[in-house]
Amino acid sequence: MTTPDGRTEDGRVAGEDERRRRVLGSLVTQPDVDRWVDLSVPGRVRIRTGKAELGQGIRTALTLLAAEELGVDPSMVDVVPATTAAGPDEGFTAGSRSVEQSGVAVRQACAHVRRLLVERAAARLVRAKGDLVADRGLVGGPDGPAISYWDLAAEGPFAFRVQQPAPLRAAGEHRYVGRGMQRVDLRAKIGGAPAYVADLRLPDMRFARVVRPPHLGATLAGPTPVAVGDARVVRRGGFVAVVADGEGAAAAAAARLAATLHWVEGPPFPEHAADPDYMAAHVVASYPVVHGTARNEPPRPRPDPGDGAAVVVRARYTKPFVLHGSIGPSAAVALADGHSLTVWSHSQGIGFLRRALAPLVGLAEDRVTVHHLDGAGCYGHNGADDVALDAALVATALPGRPVCVRWSRDDEHGHEPLGAAMSVALEAGVSPEGRITAWCQDITSYPHNARPIPRPAGTRLLAGWSLDPPVERSRAVPMMDFEAGAHRNGTPGYDVGAPWIVKHHVDDGSALRTSALRGLGAPANVFAIESFMEELARAARADPVAFRVAHLADPRSRAVVEAAVAMAGGLEAPGGVDAPGRGLGFAQYENSMAYVAAVVELDVNPRTAAVRLHRAWIAADAGEVIDPDGLVNQLEGGFVQAASWTLLEQVRLDARGVASRDWESYPILRFSQIPEIETRLLDHPGLPPLGAGEASCGPAVAAIANAFFQHTGARVRDLPLDPPRVRAAMDALLG
């Protein structure tokens, strides 16, 4: 599915020649270099990006790339936060694409600017271009005068549209790229200086909390007071907020108001929504996945894996609903004056948010400005966009006054879009020679994308559904693009001939809402495929690593698998009969981005039945490495988050909605549960950088499941691998 400007929903350019996209990044749709590079402030290089800092360190990676290509010290580079008022529109910051799209574009834009500066200097100095070099802020020759970049830039805009790549600095001459640096934003964040949307303070600012329905689908009945103590009540249909001078006062007033409101329960919530039988009963459409892309056509006849096979294996794997679980609940600041609206938001897609907000506040799109400001890590589509509408609605009722709205923890757990539950059923055969004969895969999933993109009708912003009259909820539609949605990494990266893959789109029409969470369908698919490869290997009496390698045609895939196994010193942990278990997980993210293999070592606490992670080894090939430390941070962070999903996480539902409303009822991994992690990067200078921010998640899930099997002999196919499930699996072995 593509958006009106020809982008896929995760910001990629649809139908573009892959080579152009890889060498120009977002310049393909935003070719004007003046949009990206601004030399108007003497001594400073200002870089504009459409990508948001989500904690992935994009500001630092862009700083390195700009400094490298322009030949200036990184301390002279300012990466300006994204805003709809200026700079490139790069769609969503999602899908591990920040470096592939914005990084490549900034690098090329700066390389072109360097070339254009040399041209200007050549004209002024009456020298041949070839005699001049742009470096350290000056353009000049080995002798004679030099002119500063900023003097040259003052001649006016470059007005240059990039169509072809400019030569980049050679890898051997790199001063910054591949070396990394301290993250440019972390001193403020770690030191507690104001750094996030909810830390923004503007003159005359007010603070608001929304009183959300206690249950999904409930509606407000009866009147609301005009004030609660000193706090003013703002109501728009079923949307209710309280406004106070401080956030604490707003929170207290919201609690008082909530206790007095009357809500009418909606239809019963589907509390068994994660049950595979329930999901199967609510499949509304099925599509074959061919070469990684879903097609709106009937699937070809299902092959019989038994043909030519010595053994056939069938298995079904499931994952439950999970939360994004940002540590800081979603927040936004808005300021309206009756004619225009300005919003400060940690949305992943400020351009889309602007388009979604405008009709709901009765303004033309060009009267709405959205500035990105950092929030707590979101890992996908959490409450960031919804709270921006909340803030816009409250601000509209208080013209001239900036309003900060923040969700409570209960709001965030109870109302954020959930990461989709999935079920992946696999069937394959292995020939007497140990080759996979046929591969059949049914992927059944709730939607992975309910982001607020423009629709012919309705809205995807939460408060819109409660307005009077309500704006219809625009339901998520199946993602069809290459490696999108439920079929992300739904195609095995192994040589299995032409796999038969069908994705089944589940929509039960209920109040349940699911949307993008780190990796979309990839973690569940990789968990299924990598578990299944081991089940196949076992059925064929083959070594699981050798069986994988025999089916891996791509040498880069084989290299990361072999590297991770070598780092661990093999898949047999020392310790004899009491040895911990080791397991491997591998995937190339989206079968086109970073290659990651992980080996995990674990055991089970016999008293609590909790899985204890001891160690993990990660090998990754992300093409040319721009910021090695940032890359390792993303890979290890992705591993830890995925380990948390695997071992602990599932959203509890009841007949009224999400019952997991805090960190007690929805535990996540803690410091005492973190393994020692060692990561090795297989660097390829000169090759295109490959997105990696989500690449370790699937391999992590799979490696844990495989290590658990090796340790216990029990194959757990339903996540999470929490103590009740561990006990059940062990009991089943004995019984």
Next chain:
Amino acid sequence: MTGPAGAPATDLAVNGQRRAVSDVPGALLLWALRDELGLLAAKYGCGVEQCGACMVLVDGTPRPSCRLAVRSVAGQEVTTLEALRQEPEGKRVVDALVAANAAQCGYCLPGIAVTMTWLARRAPVAWAEVVRSLDDHLCRCGSHPRILRVARQLLTDAPP
């Protein structure tokens, strides 16, 4: 006593200064710090003492500030990261975390830095206690391995 607008107020000792904050029923330390004193290092995360994002020192001991009644800390010394980062142990902790890029989004880090500063004042401490103390904090980005590495270097003399 009363505040400027006639509202009830309480005197708190925050970062070595006496500060009057409003003391309406249910007033909580986190919001007094953020809303009234402009001290934004303590973050709101859960409001129910489960995540540690709002950690401060009360009489030198880490306490989540999100459910702590203002009244209950009158007469006690409240110290936030704004003050801790100016003193040797706190500066050492913040500098070490920054140098190690020991964060992704960073939201949980100010609270963690408060706890680590408390530990640093008594360093070396047993590794088990370091981990037990950090377990009062949640991180969602998965920056734990780096934070643990910094903690090990800074807070304990145990071999790595």
